[in-house]
Amino acid sequence: MNYVETRLAKLARNGDRRAFIDLVELYKDKIYHLAYRMLHNVQEAEDIVQETFLRVYTNLHRYDEAQKFSTWIYRIGTNLCIDRLRKRKPSYSLDADVNDGEGTDWYSMLSSLDPTPEGELLLSETQQQVREAIDSLPEKYKSAVILRYMHDMSLQEISEVLEMPVTTVKTRVHRGREYLRQRLEREEML
Numbered sequence: 001m002n003y004v005e006t007r008l009a010k011l012a013r014n015g016d017r018r019a020f021i022d023l024v025e026l027y028k029d030k031i032y033h034l035a036y037r038m039l040h041n042v043q044e045a046e047d048i049v050q051e052t053f054l055r056v057y058t059n060l061h062r063y064d065e066a067q068k069f070s071t072w073i074y075r076i077g078t079n080l081c082i083d084r085l086r087k088r089k090p091s092y093s094l095d096a097d098v099n100d101g102e103g104t105d106w107y108s109m110l111s112s113l114d115p116t117p118e119g120e121l122l123l124s125e126t127q128q129q130v131r132e133a134i135d136s137l138p139e140k141y142k143s144a145v146i147l148r149y150m151h152d153m154s155l156q157e158i159s160e161v162l163e164m165p166v167t168t169v170k171t172r173v174h175r176g177r178e179y180l181r182q183r184l185e186r187e188e189m190l
């Protein structure tokens with residue numbers, strides 16, 4: 001358990017503004033990346049970060065110091081993303097610019113072993129396929145897969161964040177991974 005975060009949460013709960021600012025600094029990028037991976041929209045991801053910290057601030061008195069702070073804040077951020085996804089009307093377009101034309105995302109930071117333009121084009125197409133496959137994941141698998149493979153969380157941590165049994169998380173990660181494998185194999189055949 002990270003005692004620094006627990007200590008910062010205690011201090012922030014008692015009115016220490018600097019401690020809360022330190023918590024924001026520790027987690028703002030992590031929550032942004034989580035939200036962006038789930039929502040694929042820069043503005044919505046930024047909104048989720050703000051909403052997450054607003055909820056953290058107003059609910060610090062509810063934080064149970066027996067649990068990891070990271071689990072608590074990820075749960076808040078994930079639940080906000082899931083709520084946002086549920087409110088969305090499906091509007092998927094395979095022609096849409098996936099990263100909204102701003103900045104770089106996780107996929108574009110993958111290193112290429114082949115620096116030629118052709119190699120970069122193939123890598124870019126593969127990244128696009130993976131991105132689209134993740135976008136197409138059913139909602140119940142998407143959060144588990146993103147937390148597992150993009151945030152490197154253990155099944156136990158995901159269980160705590162999503163508030164579901166580890167066996168359910170394990171099943172959702174497995175089925176999500178299988179869905180991605182099948183989807184990417186189908187695209188490879190085309």
